[in-house]
Each structure stands twice: as structure tokens, then as C-alpha cells.
Amino acid sequence: MSQHPLLQVKNLHASVEGREILTGVDLTVNTGEVHAIMGPNGSGKSTLAQVLAGHPAYAVTAGQVLYEGNDLLAMAPEVRAREGVFLAFQYPVAIRGITNAYFLRSAVNAIRKHRGAEELGPVEFMDALEEKLKVIGWDSSYLTRPVNEGFSGGEKKRNEILQLAVLDPKLAILDETDSGLDIDALKTVAKTVDKLRRPDNATVLVTHYYRILTHIEPDVVHVLAGGKIVKSGGKELALELEEKGYDWLREEAVVT
Amino acid sequence: MSSGIEAQVLQPYKYGFVTDIESETVPPGLSEDVIRLISQKKGEPPWMLEWRLRAYRNWLKMPEPHWANVQYEPIDYQAISYYAAPKQRPKLDSLEQVDPKLLETFEKLGIPIEERKRLAGVAVDAVFDSVSVATTFREELKKHGVIFCAISEAIREYPELVQQYLGSVVPYNDNFFAALNSAVFTDGSFVYVPKGVRCPMELSTYFRINAESTGQFERTLIVADEGSYVSYLEGCSAPVRDENQLHAAVVELVALDRATIKYSTIQNWYPGDEEGRGGIYNFVTKRGACRGRGSKISWTQVETGSAITWKYPGCILQGDDSIGEFYSVAVTNHRQQADTGTKMIHMGKNTRSTIVSKGISAGRGQNTYRGLVKILKGAQQARNYSQCDSMLIGDRCGAHTFPYIDVRNSTATMEHEASTSKIGEDQIFYAKQRGLSAEDAVSMIVNGFCKEVFKELPMEFAVEAQRLLGISLEGSVG
Numbered sequence: 001m002s003q004h005p006l007l008q009v010k011n012l013h014a015s016v017e018g019r020e021i022l023t024g025v026d027l028t029v030n031t032g033e034v035h036a037i038m039g040p041n042g043s044g045k046s047t048l049a050q051v052l053a054g055h056p057a058y059a060v061t062a063g064q065v066l067y068e069g070n071d072l073l074a075m076a077p078e079v080r081a082r083e084g085v086f087l088a089f090q091y092p093v094a095i096r097g098i099t100n101a102y103f104l105r106s107a108v109n110a111i112r113k114h115r116g117a118e119e120l121g122p123v124e125f126m127d128a129l130e131e132k133l134k135v136i137g138w139d140s141s142y143l144t145r146p147v148n149e150g151f152s153g154g155e156k157k158r159n160e161i162l163q164l165a166v167l168d169p170k171l172a173i174l175d176e177t178d179s180g181l182d183i184d185a186l187k188t189v190a191k192t193v194d195k196l197r198r199p200d201n202a203t204v205l206v207t208h209y210y211r212i213l214t215h216i217e218p219d220v221v222h223v224l225a226g227g228k229i230v231k232s233g234g235k236e237l238a239l240e241l242e243e244k245g246y247d248w249l250r251e252e253a254v255v256t
Numbered sequence: 257m258s259s260g261i262e263a264q265v266l267q268p269y270k271y272g273f274v275t276d277i278e279s280e281t282v283p284p285g286l287s288e289d290v291i292r293l294i295s296q297k298k299g300e301p302p303w304m305l306e307w308r309l310r311a312y313r314n315w316l317k318m319p320e321p322h323w324a325n326v327q328y329e330p331i332d333y334q335a336i337s338y339y340a341a342p343k344q345r346p347k348l349d350s351l352e353q354v355d356p357k358l359l360e361t362f363e364k365l366g367i368p369i370e371e372r373k374r375l376a377g378v379a380v381d382a383v384f385d386s387v388s389v390a391t392t393f394r395e396e397l398k399k400h401g402v403i404f405c406a407i408s409e410a411i412r413e414y415p416e417l418v419q420q421y422l423g424s425v426v427p428y429n430d431n432f433f434a435a436l437n438s439a440v441f442t443d444g445s446f447v448y449v450p451k452g453v454r455c456p457m458e459l460s461t462y463f464r465i466n467a468e469s470t471g472q473f474e475r476t477l478i479v480a481d482e483g484s485y486v487s488y489l490e491g492c493s494a495p496v497r498d499e500n501q502l503h504a505a506v507v508e509l510v511a512l513d514r515a516t517i518k519y520s521t522i523q524n525w526y527p528g529d530e531e532g533r534g535g536i537y538n539f540v541t542k543r544g545a546c547r548g549r550g551s552k553i554s555w556t557q558v559e560t561g562s563a564i565t566w567k568y569p570g571c572i573l574q575g576d577d578s579i580g581e582f583y584s585v586a587v588t589n590h591r592q593q594a595d596t597g598t599k600m601i602h603m604g605k606n607t608r609s610t611i612v613s614k615g616i617s618a619g620r621g622q623n624t625y626r627g628l629v630k631i632l633k634g635a636q637q638a639r640n641y642s643q644c645d646s647m648l649i650g651d652r653c654g655a656h657t658f659p660y661i662d663v664r665n666s667t668a669t670m671e672h673e674a675s676t677s678k679i680g681e682d683q684i685f686y687a688k689q690r691g692l693s694a695e696d697a698v699s700m701i702v703n704g705f706c707k708e709v710f711k712e713l714p715m716e717f718a719v720e721a722q723r724l725l726g727i728s729l730e731g732s733v734g
């Protein structure tokens with residue numbers, strides 16, 4: 001299958017409460033690719049993820065985002081989701097009284113309905129779910145618990161990955177899914193994400209750390225600093241960042 | 257964002273139609289003559305009239321109470337008509353004799369009063385304005401010795417039972433509105449479940465106010481004899497009208513040794529419009545007495561309607577080891593006001609009570625939980641668990657909690673938990689990011705919030721309750 005651009009971000013500016021966070025992001029993600037977006041705290045990594053998903057707190061002030069050639073910013077958040085954009089949240093929220101299984105089935109069916117497919121009944125859905133659970137190393141007891149309620153930080157992150165596996169999006173954006181995970185959990189999460197790689201989908205990993213990239217090999221690594229991408233390269237760039245930190249880039253950015 | 261959420265919760269009232277039916281209405285005003293007239297129309301024995309008059313004379317001396325956290329214009333009790341009945345009503349022997357327009361009305365409301373709808377498995381008493389128009393499944397219930405009929409009929413047919421229990425839990429001079437009800441009550445349901453009988457089906461009464469300028473004053477009395485069990489459901493609705501209408505009901509429950517009464521309410525009286533015009537004043541006294549050892553009374557209420565709701569279904573735990581429960585969801589939006597909660601009075605040893613209250617406020621709604629837990633001296637080892645949760649939707653509504661605790665026995669165990677939350681933008685966004693619409697997201701969050709209460713409702717009602725909250729959420733509750 002030939003590669004084609006899935007996501008094209010052009011000169012994206014975004015602000016929150018009048019404060020500009022993104023100052024001109026350019027990014028192209030092709031199908032079949034994994035991109036890592038790294039950068040120091042406060043550089044705008046999470047903002048970029050939230051803006052792509054359509055969080056109402058962020059205002060896009062300039063620029064354009066194309067998803068499969070269509071104007072992503074013109075779509076409501078739920079439409080983006082149904083069209084195949086998935087965000088694994090850095091801080092997943094809890095929904096009291098609603099079981100994980102019910103939430104997931106509602107999501108799957110909302111997406112299926114959008115695509116003109118039949119909605120799944122509880123039994124069919126459970127069958128499909130069992131498989132995905134095994135992948136993530138969970139037993140079905142997690143399905144009857146309320147969404148993220150009483151989950152540990154690590155469990156919440158795993159739950160995001162379970163949702164990712166079940167919803168099977170075209171574009172997955174993982175917002176610091178690796179932070180707060182112990183080594184074993186990180187491995188499981190990374191393996192799951194790696195397994196989901198296909199020529200027709202793409203993943204954007206927002207991360208602080210190199211370690212997740214030892215399990216998921218990125219095609220492109222970007223450094224986001226001061227609200228724009230200041231450097232892009234292969235996976236060796238991640239290694240370089242691991243060794244040298246981010247300060248040298250700031251200096252470089254000032255020089256150029 | 258919040259306006260989008262509010263729009264989901266603030267659904268238009270769907271039951272606001274008026275049935276065009278000729279009715280016989282007593283002119284507005286209250287006097288001993290009106291009470292005599294009501295009593296006469298009901299063909300009541302003299303003791304009943306005497307009781308009514310005693311209540312009326314007491315009521316005249318009582319001031320209207322104003323301690324609730326609600327505001328309303330003064331009620332003109334002389335402007336209310338105290339009796340309205342659909343005309344052409346001979347004694348009903350079968351449903352065929354019921355005016356088709358009435359049947360149609362209840363049909364429209366989704367109330368199965370035709371006996372052939374056996375699948376529903378619910379026996380229904382339908383009260384239209386001041387009279388009971390149809391009670392279903394009576395023959396089958398009779399086989400088990402269960403009496404389920406209009407209270408006006410019970411007064412004539414089972415006077416000893418009624419006389420023994422009527423007013424024994426809520427005396428005629430209990431409070432202002434209970435006294436008014438005792439004087440003028442027109443109909444309601446009567447249930448008696450004999451010793452050791454488990455009532456074979458859910459019993460249900462559906463109340464409908466139709467006539468203009470009338471009040472509805474129904475009275476329900478349920479007696480569960482030793483070792484028996486009954487589950488009773490009550491539903492209500494009313495047409496859209498600009499004026500406020502008064503609904504002052506009294507419900508009395510009596511559970512003897514080891515008997516259980518489960519009483520569920522879905523209250524959907526007309527709530528008034530967005531500006532607070534019209535709507536029902538729902539001023540109700542509901543109380544149950546656990547008279548024997550191991551008696552149990554469980555109240556579940558879903559209060560979505562009425563301009564003002566003012567009620568505290570309570571339990572008097574007289575018998576040792578008796579149990580009282582109160583599960584409540586109260587929703588106020590637009591300019592609705594609710595001051596509701598419960599009273600748990602522990603008298604017997606090892607008595608237990610559980611209170612779970614969920615208040616949801618939207619629009620300019622004001623929602624107050626008010627509850628009293630009282631442990632009397634003799635109530636050794638009494639236990640209470642209370643949980644009061646409030647949810648706010650938007651920033652113009654209010655939630656208030658007034659828990660009163662009065663403990664006179666040091667062996668008591670009391671637990672109280674309370675929380676207030678706001679439907680968060682983050683929660684909505686999270687659900688949307690998974691492909692759910694804003695409506696589905698809100699209904700999911702609200703239903704999740706109410707789940708502990710909904711699961712106490714009988715199946716049919718749980719579904720109704722969810723629908724009432726403007727929600728389609730099959731499967732997640734149960």
C-alpha cells in the first residue's frame with residue numbers, strides 16, 4: 001500500500017485564555033508512520049494533542065489542519081473521533097456509575113453508526129472485547145468497573161490503550177501515555193501500540209522520555225519548543241535528546 | 257458549553273395535553289359544606305365525615321408552614337376546587353364501561369390499564385382528577401387475598417380495615433397540608449396484603465390532574481400484614497397550565513412483623529415553563545411505620561416534575577430489627593424548586609436506615625436535601641448510613657443540604673457522606689473524543705450519577721426514569 005498524508009498541520013497557532021501556546025506548528029504524518037513529538041515541559045506538546053482532538057478550551061488563531069485531505073478543525077470533536085482520530089488522554093477522567101464495558105460499547109456503536117455499520121449488541125461486543133483484553137493483559141473484571149473510577153494512574157493509562165485497541169482509529173495521538181507507568185506496564189502498553197501498527201494507520205506519540213521509543217520504533221522524531229517544531233530527524237534524534245537534554249536546541253534555535 | 261448540556265436536560269414537557277372530557281366540578285372554595293358534599297358524593301359512612309370535619313377544624317387553626325427553602329406566592333385556598341370528576345360515571349364493573357376518552361388519555365401516557373396487557377404484569381389503579389377510574393387485575397389479586405382498590409371504595413367495602421389504619425401513621429392534625437388532605441381527600445389507592453402473602457405482581461397507581469383550577473388531594477393507605485411483601489409504584493402527570501395547581505397528598509404505609517413494603521414514585525407533574533409560570537405545587541406527606549420486628553419499608557423516588565416539590569417520605573422504625581430505606585433522585589431545572597429528603601425515626605433496637613439522595617440542578621433550579629435521622633433512647637445499636645450527592649449543570653442553579661441528626665443513644669452508629677460535583681467540560685470532552693454526542697455524554701454522566709437509586713426501581717420504572725431524564729441508556733442500569 002502506498003503511503004499518503006493522513007495528517008497535515010500547517011502553521012498552526014493556538015491559544016488558551018488569550019495566551020498563545022502554539023506559535024506555528026508544521027507537521028505531516030503519513031499512513032504507516034509513527035511520529036514521536038518530544039520537548040521540554042510547557043513547550044506545547046499536550047496543547048497540540050488537545051487542539052487536534054478539538055478541546056473547546058483552546059482557540060485556533062491561525063493555520064490549517066487537514067485530515068485525509070479534509071478540514072479537521074471544521075469538524076466537531078465527536079465527528080473527528082468517528083472519522084478515526086483517537087486521543088489517549090494524559091489525564092483520563094472518571095465517569096461514575098458507568099461501566100467500562102458500557103462506555104466502550106457506546107463509543108464503538110457511535111463510530112459504527114457514523115460509518116453506516118450495524119451497532120453491536122452486548123454479547124457480540126463482549127466477544128470482540130475478550131480478545132483485546134488479553135492483548136493488554138487484563139481480566140474482564142476491569143470491564144464491570146466504572147470508567148476510570150478508583151483506577152490507579154497506571155490502570156488509567158492502560159485503559160486508554162484498551163480503548164485504542166477496541167476503537168482501532170486511523171490516527172492515534174498518545175499524550176504522555178508513558179508517564180507514570182512502571183517498566184512492565186510500559187512494555188505492555190508499548191507492545192500493544194506496536195501491534196496496532198498497520199500500513200493504513202498512523203501514531204503520534206507525545207512523550208518526555210526516550211524509553212518508550214525503545215519499544216516502538218518511530219519513523220520521525222520532532223522536537224517541539226516554544227510552540228513550534230524546531231527540529232525533526234530519525235530515531236537517533238531521540239537518543240541524542242536523551243543524552244544532551246533540550247537546552248542545546250534552545251541555543252541552536254536562538255542562533256538560527 | 258454549559259448551554260449545550262442544559263439543552264439536553266431541559267427537555268420540553270411531553271405530558272401537557274388536556275383531555276376534553278365533561279367533568280363535574282364543585283365550585284371553588286372550602287367550607288364544612290363542601291366537605292359534606294365530597295363525603296356524600298363518595299357515599300361515605302358517618303365516621304369518615306366526622307374525621308374529615310375534625311381535620312378541617314384543626315386545619316383552620318393551623319398556620320401555613322414556611323420553613324422550607326422554597327418561594328412561592330401565597331395560595332388562595334378559597335380559589336381551589338376540591339372535587340372534579342369525569343361525568344357519566346356509573347359504578348364501574350369492567351373497563352368496557354370506562355369512557356374511551358379516559359382510556360385514551362392513559363394510553364397516551366403509556367399507562368397499561370387494559371387487563372389484556374398482561375405482559376406488563378403490573379396491576380394499575382388510575383386516578384383521574386378526584387376519582388379512581390379503573391383498577392386492573394383485581395380478580396387475580398383477590399385470589400391471593402390482596403385487596404387493591406380505590407380508597408373511596410375501601411371506605412365503603414372494608415370500613416374496619418380503613419378505620420383501624422387511616423391516620424394511624426399520619427394523623428389528621430399532623431401538619432397543615434396533611435390536615436387539609438384529611439379534610440378534602442377525594443381518592444387514592446388502598447392496599448391490604450394478608451399475612452404471609454407475597455403480592456404476585458407490582459401494584460401501581462397513576463395520578464392524572466386534568467381539570468382546571470382544581471387541587472388534587474389523594475390519599476393512599478397500604479397495609480402489609482405479618483410476613484407479607486408488596487411493591488407499589490406511583491406515577492403522576494398533569495396538563496400544561498399557566499396557573500399553579502396544588503397537589504397535597506398523604507401516603508401512609510404500615511408494615512407489621514417481618515413485612516416489607518417497597519414504594520416507588522416517579523413524579524412528573526407539570527413543572528411550569530422556563531420562566532416559572534404555572535406548574536404543580538407538590539406538597540406531600542408520606543410516612544411509613546415499621547410496626548413489627550424485622551419490618552422493612554423502602555422508599556424510592558424520582559422527582560422530575562412540579563414547580564415546587566416539598567416532601568420527606570419517612571420511616572418510623574418502631575419494631576426491633578426493622579429497616580428503613582430512602583433512595584431519591586430529584587431534578588430541578590428552569591425555575592423549579594425542590595426541598596425534599598427523608599425522616600428516619602429509630603425507636604426499636606437494632607434498627608437500620610439507609611439514605612441515598614441524588615440532587616441534580618440545572619437552569620435556575622434550586623435543589624435542597626433536608627433529612628432528619630433521629631435515634632431515640634431505646635434504640636440500642638441503631639445504625640444509619642446517609643449519602644447526599646449533588647450535581648450542578650450550568651452556573652445559575654443551586655444545591656443545598658440540610659442534614660439534621662439527633663442521637664439520644666450512645667450505641668448508635670451514624671455515617672454521613674456528601675458530595676457536590678459539576679458536570680465537567682472535561683468529562684463531556686472525554687466522551688465526545690470517543691465518538692459520543694453531547695446528548696449521549698450528558699445522559700451517560702447523569703445516569704451514572706443516579707445509578708445507585710435507579711437500581712432500586714422495578715425494571716419498568718427504571719426505564720421510565722431514565723427516559724424522563726431525557727436519556728436513552730439501555731443496559732447500563734440494573
